[in-house]
Amino acid sequence: MKAGVVLSHLLPQHALSALVRAATRWRWRPWKHFLIRRVVRAYGVDLDEAAQPDVAAYAHFDAFFTRALKPGARPLDPAADALLCPADGRISQAGAIAAGRIVQAKGRDYSVAELLGDPDAARRYVAGSFVNVYLSPRDYHRVHMPCAGRLLETVHIPGRLFSVAPAAVAGVDRLFARNERLVCHFEGARGPFVMVMVGALLVSGISTAWDACVVPPYARHIRRRRHAGPQLAAGAEMAQFHMGSTVIVLLPEGGATLDAELRPERTVRMGQRLGRLHVAIE
Incomplete structure (x- = not known):
């Protein structure tokens, strides 16, 4: 078993997730701007397709993470079946x-x-x-x-x-x-x-x-x-x-x-x- 998998069994999973919940909803501007910009750079997030492309407009990181897309950004396959x-x-x-x-x-x-x-x-x-x-x-x-x-x-x-x-x-x-x-x-x-x-x-x-x-x-x-x-x-x-x-x-x-x-x-x-x-x- 790989070390990462072993570690995942030992981590306080729910406590870490609760901590992330608080951190991603913190509205302090330098913090939320840091998180958003870091993710955008690290993962190559395409902001052009977001309904709100201005990262400064999001109240916190979670609002950015669950962002809506522009109308038509994801066209649906037209077949009825x-x-x-x-x-x-x-x-x-x-x-x-x-x-x-x-x-x-x-x-x-x-x-x-x-x-x-x-x-x-x-x-x-x-x-x-x-x-x-x-x-x-x-x-x-x-x-x-x-x-x-x-x-x-x-x-x-x-x-x-x-x-x-x-x-x-x-x-x-x-x-x-x-x-x-x-x-x-x-x-x-x-x-x-x-x-x-x-x-x-x-x-x-x-x-x-x-x-x-x-x-x-x-x-x-x-x-x-x-x-x-x-x-x-x-x-x-x-x-x-x-x-x-x-x-x-x-x-x-x-x-x-x-x-x-x-x-x-x-x-x-x-x-x-x-x-x-x-x-x-x-």
Whole structure:
């Protein structure tokens, strides 16, 4: 096991993430300007596509990190049956779910039941498909709907906060099923689907279009919440990561045919086609 992976087990993960939350919301101008400019330079952030390109206009670093884009910066694939990419980033893994297990990295996998925290809900996806998109610090950090759907339930599952960077994904067993996460169950015109917002080390929060803040507070027990909607259109904003992480899309058997070129490390952008939707098998 690599030294970095060993260290990630020993770090006070939640305390560090809480510290980052405070630091990224500090409004002292020299501090927030320092953080923003450092990230812009280090990661080559394209400010020309931001709705607000002036870094001085952001109240704090988190406001910059969760910045909106100019209208039209992410055109949606126009096909009615397109499965849309939910976020900017890179494909971590994508493909078929085999006997209820999802590939994490070479030689590592985890179960749908673990990820969702619900064996009954997992049954719909044991032979389905999945797409895992990793968001790095340079990326746009709002997450959008891969297709139209009505929100049925959210499940906030407590857990660890391992890094979701490629080295950690390759080195930590069942990482996505162990990290704190928000599971969002939707019903679409073509069948059910799930969006899983995975927390990570130094990720200081997850917010949704229907709740201002879901994480933190960091949970001790699984919290379920039933919803009577909302109905969200394909490409509509559904959540934000306050610092980078990973979003996983689950589709049931027969729900979609994924494009063959969705290989690990492929760069993707929100709104591009990931595959073609079908009517799911019940």
